[in-house]
Amino acid sequence: MPDEADHSTRLVERVAPTVLTLVSRARCWHGEDIVIRVRTTAVPDDAAVELKILVVGSDAEVDSVKDLKITSGALNHTYTIDWKAKGVAAEAREFAAVAIITDPALTSRRSPSFFVDRAEPFFSG
Numbered sequence: 001m002p003d004e005a006d007h008s009t010r011l012v013e014r015v016a017p018t019v020l021t022l023v024s025r026a027r028c029w030h031g032e033d034i035v036i037r038v039r040t041t042a043v044p045d046d047a048a049v050e051l052k053i054l055v056v057g058s059d060a061e062v063d064s065v066k067d068l069k070i071t072s073g074a075l076n077h078t079y080t081i082d083w084k085a086k087g088v089a090a091e092a093r094e095f096a097a098v099a100i101i102t103d104p105a106l107t108s109r110r111s112p113s114f115f116v117d118r119a120e121p122f123f124s125g
Contacts, residue, residue: 017042021051021099021108030081030118038075038099038108045071048102051079056094056113062086070101081116088118 017040024035036051049068052061062083068075096110 015042017101017104017106019043019099019101019106019108021097021111023097023111023114025114026112027115027117028081030083030116033078033080034114036075036077036079036097036099036111038070038077040070040073040101040106043070043073043101043104043106045069047104049075050100050102051077052098052100053079054096054098054110055089055092056096056110058089058092060089060092062088062092062095075099083116083118093117 020039022037022039024037025032028034038049038051040047047070049070051065051068053063054061063086065077065079068077093115094113095116096113098110099108100106
């Protein structure tokens with residue numbers, strides 16, 4: 001019979017903190033809402049989060065949302081796309097979100113891209 005002491009060792013390793021950012025929609029119109037979802041592991045509750053919206057391909061920042069908090073490893077923030085006064089380049093259509101956590105210092109990869117149609121829809125009739 002094997003010695004039970006051989007199986008009673010424990011690993012003393014910390015789980016590395018991670019962060020993931022997702023968006024609820026792949027395409028939307030100016031003025032609509034999307035939900036930016038942030039998921040974390042090994043990040044304490046009430047950790048400060050900043051969300052940034054970036055133009056894909058140029059890294060130009062369109063907007064940021066500060067003073068958000070992680071609760072139970074998650075954040076679901078409803079964001080209204082209202083960029084008429086932001087000076088976004090007319091040809092920009094593809095965007096992504098990034099989450100930045102200050103403690104521990106983490107920055108997520110870009111979310112999957114989402115497309116925003118900022119012009120009023122035109123329907124022929």
